Amino acid sequence: xxxxxxxxxxxxxxxxxxxxxxxxxxxxxxxxxxxxxxxxxxxxxxxxxxxxxxxxxxxxxxxxxxxxxxxxxxxxxxxxxxxxxxxxxxxxxxxxxxxxxxxxxxxxxxxxxxxxxxxxxxxxxxxxxxxxxxxxxxxxxxxxxxxxxxxxxxxxxxxxxxxxxxxxxxxxxxxxxxxxxxxxxxxxxxxxxxxxxxxxxxxxxxxxxxxxxxxxxxxxxxxxxxxxxxxxxxxxxxxxxxxxxxxxxxxxxxxxxxxxxxxxxxxxxxxxxxxxxxxxxxxxxxxxxxxxxxxxxxxxxxxxxxxxxxxxxxxxxxxxxxxxxxxxxxxxxxxxxxxxxxxxxxxxxxxxxxxxxxxxxxxxxxxxxxxxxxxxxxxxxxxxxxxxxxxxxxxxxxxxxxxxxxxxxxxxxxxxxxxxxxxxxxxxxxxxxxxxxxxxxxxxxxxxxxxxxxxxxxxxxxxxxxxxxxxxxxxxxxxxxxxxxxxxxxxxxxxxxxxxxxxxxxxxxxxxxxxxxxxxxxxxxxxxxxxxxxxxxxxxxxxxxxxxxxxxxxxxxxxxxxxxxxxxxxxxxxxxxxxxxxxxxxxxxxxxxxxxxxxxxxxxxxxxxxxxxxxxxxxxxxxxxxxxxxxxxxxxxxxxxxxxxxxxxxxxxxxxxxxxxxxxxxxxxxxxxxxxxxxxxxxxxxxxxxxx
Numbered sequence: 001x002x003x004x005x006x007x008x009x010x011x012x013x014x015x016x017x018x019x020x021x022x023x024x025x026x027x028x029x030x031x032x033x034x035x036x037x038x039x040x041x042x043x044x045x046x047x048x049x050x051x052x053x054x055x056x057x058x059x060x061x062x063x064x065x066x067x068x069x070x071x072x073x074x075x076x077x078x079x080x081x082x083x084x085x086x087x088x089x090x091x092x093x094x095x096x097x098x099x100x101x102x103x104x105x106x107x108x109x110x111x112x113x114x115x116x117x118x119x120x121x122x123x124x125x126x127x128x129x130x131x132x133x134x135x136x137x138x139x140x141x142x143x144x145x146x147x148x149x150x151x152x153x154x155x156x157x158x159x160x161x162x163x164x165x166x167x168x169x170x171x172x173x174x175x176x177x178x179x180x181x182x183x184x185x186x187x188x189x190x191x192x193x194x195x196x197x198x199x200x201x202x203x204x205x206x207x208x209x210x211x212x213x214x215x216x217x218x219x220x221x222x223x224x225x226x227x228x229x230x231x232x233x234x235x236x237x238x239x240x241x242x243x244x245x246x247x248x249x250x251x252x253x254x255x256x257x258x259x260x261x262x263x264x265x266x267x268x269x270x271x272x273x274x275x276x277x278x279x280x281x282x283x284x285x286x287x288x289x290x291x292x293x294x295x296x297x298x299x300x301x302x303x304x305x306x307x308x309x310x311x312x313x314x315x316x317x318x319x320x321x322x323x324x325x326x327x328x329x330x331x332x333x334x335x336x337x338x339x340x341x342x343x344x345x346x347x348x349x350x351x352x353x354x355x356x357x358x359x360x361x362x363x364x365x366x367x368x369x370x371x372x373x374x375x376x377x378x379x380x381x382x383x384x385x386x387x388x389x390x391x392x393x394x395x396x397x398x399x400x401x402x403x404x405x406x407x408x409x410x411x412x413x414x415x416x417x418x419x420x421x422x423x424x425x426x427x428x429x430x431x432x433x434x435x436x437x438x439x440x441x442x443x444x445x446x447x448x449x450x451x452x453x454x455x456x457x458x459x460x461x462x463x464x465x466x467x468x469x470x471x472x473x474x475x476x477x478x479x480x481x482x483x484x485x486x487x488x489x490x491x492x493x494x495x496x497x498x499x500x501x502x503x504x505x506x507x508x509x510x511x512x513x514x515x516x517x518x519x520x521x522x523x524x525x526x527x528x529x530x531x532x533x534x535x536x537x538x539x540x541x542x543x544x545x546x547x548x549x550x551x552x553x554x555x556x557x558x559x560x561x562x563x564x565x566x567x568x569x570x571x572x573x574x575x576x577x578x579x580x581x582x583x584x585x586x587x588x589x590x591x592x593x594x595x596x597x598x599x600x601x602x603x604x605x606x607x608x609x610x611x612x613x614x615x616x617x618x619x620x621x622x623x624x625x626x627x628x629x630x631x632x633x634x635x636x637x638x639x640x641x642x643x644x645x646x647x648x649x650x651x652x653x654x655x656x657x658x659x660x661x662x663x664x665x666x667x668x669x670x671x672x673x674x675x676x677x678x679x680x681x682x683x684x685x686x687x688x689x690x691x692x
Contacts, residue, residue, distance in 0.1 A: 043109050046076050047341035048334075062436035064198060066400060069337050070428050073344020110412070113342045116335030117405040118293050121304040123328045124190035125311015126321050127509045132215065139382050140209065144216030147187065147374040147396060148224075154370025155181035159363050179410065180360055183403055183423060184367040187217035191400030193511060195435065203512035203558040204444040204565050206388055210395045211511050213375075217396070222305070229300055245299045252295040252306055260288060261313040268320050273529055277323040285314070285324065302409065316509035317557075325507070336401060343404050346411040347424045356418040364426055368397055391442050394434050399427045444565055445614040447572070456577045456618060457658040459494075465550075466490070466662070467497045469576040471567060475530060477582040478537050480624035484580070486541070487641065488659070489666040490548040499574050500538050502531050502555040503563060512558035514566060519553060531555050560603040564610035571617055578659065579615055581608060582622045618655045641669050 051065070051072030058068045159177035192214040196202040202211075230246075267281050289307050296306030315321055372393050379389035404427070410420050459466050466488065470481055490496035506512055517531070519539045528536070535553045542551045552574075556566040571579055583604065612619050645660045647653045663669045 040108055044338060047073060047109075047338050047345070050076055051337060051341055062439050063432055064195070064435050065337070066340060066404070067428055067432045069340035070344040070347075070404070070424065073341035074347055074349075075344075076341075077345045077347060079348055079350055109338070110342055112335060113339040113408065116331050117339055117401075117408070118303050118307050119289060119328055119331045120336050120401065121190075121405075122289050122307040122311045123325055123331065125308045126314045126324050127193075127316055127511075128189065128215070128312060129316045129509060129511060129513075130215075130312060132212065132511055132513075137212075140212035141216050142382065143375055143378050143392075144187075144213045144220065146378045147213065147371055148185070148217050148220045150374030151185040151367050151371040152181060154373070155185050155363055155367035158366035177359075177363055180363045180419065180423060181367055183406060184364050184397075184399075184426075185371070186221045186403070187214050187396050188400060188402040189214045189218040191398060191402055192395060194400055195395070195398050197559060197562075199435070199439055200562045201442065201444055201565075202506075202562050203514075203556075204442075204562070205569075206391055206395075206442060206444070207562075208512075209384070209388070210392060213392065213396065215511075222308075225301065225305065232300070248295050249299045249301075252292055252299075253309070255288075256292065256306075256310050256313045260285075260310060264314050264320055268315050271319045273319070275319065277319050281320070282323065282327060286327075302406075304405065318507065321509060322507045339401070339408065340404055343408050343411065343424060346408070347421050349421060349425075351418045352421055352425075353418055357422055360419050360422040361426070364423075371396060387441075391438060394438050394441075397430060398434055399431055403427060445568070455658075456655050459577050465495045465497045467499065467574060467576045467578075469499045469501060469567070469571050469574065469579045471501050471503055471579065471581045472534055473503055473582060475533050475537075477622075477624070478534055480622055481580060481582060482537065482541060483641075484622065487643070487666055487669055488662045489664075489669075490545055491665075492548065494662070495547075496545075496549045498538065498542075498549065498551045499570060499576060500535065500551060500553045501567065501570060502534055502553075504531075504555060504557045506557055506559045509557070512556070512562075512566075515555040515557070517553040517555065519551060560607050563607055564614060567611055568615050571615055576617055578655075579611070579617060579619045580622055581611060581619060582624065583608070618652070618659075620659075643669060 051069040054072045054075075055063075055065055055068035058071075156178070159181055189211075192210055193202070196207045196210060201207045264285075267277065271277055288310060292306035292310045293303035297303045314324065375393045375396055376386075376389045379392060380386055384392070407420060407424055407427070411424075456466070468485065468488075470485070472478060472481065485496070485498065488496060517535055519535065519542070538551045538553065542549050554570070556563065558566055567579065570576070608621065643660055643663055645657055647657055
């Protein structure tokens with residue numbers, strides 16, 4: 001009787017978890033049998049923890065987080081952690097990278113990084129507002145055009161000129177030279193906006209110029225990509241590929257701008273202010289991101305190009321733009337730092353050779369020199385100061401997530417690995433040098449300190465108009481502001497000019513915005529916005545005091561970290577004598593007020609400190625302690641109002657006294673004052689002498 005055949009069962013390790021027994025159940029050489037989940041958890045932890053640990057030291061030298069993230073990725077890369085010092089049971093010696101960065105888990109992490117970069121670029125497109133090109137004027141367009149032309153011309157001229165039959169490595173023209181020119185010649189709008197926000201100069205004069213120039217240059221670079229794609233298609237002669245690719249490309253553009261754009265505008269129009277956008281619309285847009293990325297990859301473009309165009313079609317700001325940015329916050333906070341660390345992990349310094357090193361560095365220097373010529377000379381000729389022109393050159397040479405994402409794609413192709421490594425290191429050095437240099441050389445508050453602002457005392461002595469800059473967060477701040485403004489008693493000899501500035505936090509858009517409103521053009525709608533409600537109250541106040549009060553309304557949309565720049569700039573430009581700043585009520589969140597946004601008390605305190613430190617005129621902090629249920633935006637005729645001025649001496653107290661002197665002749669104000677001199681603090685408790 002024949003013996004039964006023996007069979008062996010071969011099993012594949014679990015995709016998600018590890019075998020029963022855990023990590024230390026078997027010998028270390030059995031680590032390969034574990035699934036990718038432990039490796040993924042360990043890799044993400046390492047690529048997230050190490051860069052932040054490094055940034056704790058680098059931040060003291062004003063280094064951006066990008067430098068720490070790439071440097072941390074280099075430290076955990078195989079060429080650092082692959083030093084073999086652990087001996088396995090089979091006699092093999094391995095390094096730490098054998099246990100941390102296993103290939104079965106790293107491929108998943110790398111895929112997550114590429115996937116997150118696509119959604120990050122979409123978020124950047126949502127935050128961009130192409131309409132700012134109309135408001136930018138022709139100067140940024142000229143500077144951006146010459147910047148791109150000179151940078152690419154200089155870089156390509158040097159790369160094509162580095163061909164020498166007698167020098168090894170230079171006997172033929174290499175395609176990687178074009179990659180170097182493209183990477184260091186391009187200017188990325190999202191990178192510039194992120195760096196300016198990190199430096200807290202986003203809404204400064206230099207920051208606005210840099211935003212406009214970078215947007216022009218970014219659109220020119222996008223057009224250059226499309227031209228290069230069509231040029232490659234026509235030269236290839238492969239109609240079987242070119243014709244479907246062109247049709248898909250045009251179909252994608254039609255879908256974005258003729259279907260998504262009108263639908264997004266309809267969603268914004270039909271979503272009331274303060275209401276949340278329906279999840280079905282968010283889901284549809286997210287699916288559109290995947291489809292546009294797929295179409296771009298099929299056409300031969302990077303997947304980020306299609307999703308970037310899709311993001312441009314979405315209106316920035318609330319409600320739709322801010323909702324999408326909020327949904328994608330985890331991409332910016334968690335996955336993009338992981339993306340940076342992976343680029344550092346893939347950087348292999350051992351592959352750098354001298355021939356490639358000096359050739360790539362020469363091309364990089366050529367692109368930077370061309371960018372310097374294309375920005376500095378036109379900017380100076382157009383009236384920009386040489387100092388600001390030089391700072392614009394430095395800012396336009398900054399690199400960030402867009403360039404790192406491009407390098408990650410090139411590193412995956414494993415073509416020109418030596419040049420890719422050099423470009424990663426050059427990018428890190430460039431960012432590490434330029435960022436602290438800009439922070440050291442540019443101080444937006446310097447122009448405020450040199451300006452001697454008007455004082456309340458001067459406006460009273462000269463019988464000129466009293467100019468007040470009023471800052472408003474929400475409609476709740478208006479009643480108290482209106483009462484104190486009305487108490488200043490505007491007259492024909494001493495009229496009142498109010499510059500109303502509605503403060504709105506920058507959410508859902510990338511570039512700050514300063515909007516000027518015309519009171520005669522405000523439309524009366526059934527659902528007015530918060531800004532319109534605030535402006536209407538001041539408009540009624542102006543109509544009540546005809547020829548005595550003039551109101552100019554503005555809205556600033558900027559981050560709280562740099563919002564003081566807008567306030568200080570307006571106080572200088574308008575010659576304001578007083579800035580009234582309402583402090584947030586502590587009970588706003590307790591009573592569940594939907595009109596007040598989620599304003600951080602710490603952010604308001606920081607804004608107030610920056611304002612008092614930099615503004616050239618007096619700042620009045622308005623603390624409203626009135627009963628919310630009896631609030632009124634005007635004086636009640638039967639109730640007298642009392643004003644107490646505490647005078648200890650000094651310029652601030654003199655300004656307070658001058659402001660109180662304007663209230664003397666108001667019929668409903670009973671002014672009670674008591675003056676203490678600096679040497680009379682011991683009489684603080686004696687307030688028996690009050691005069692009315």
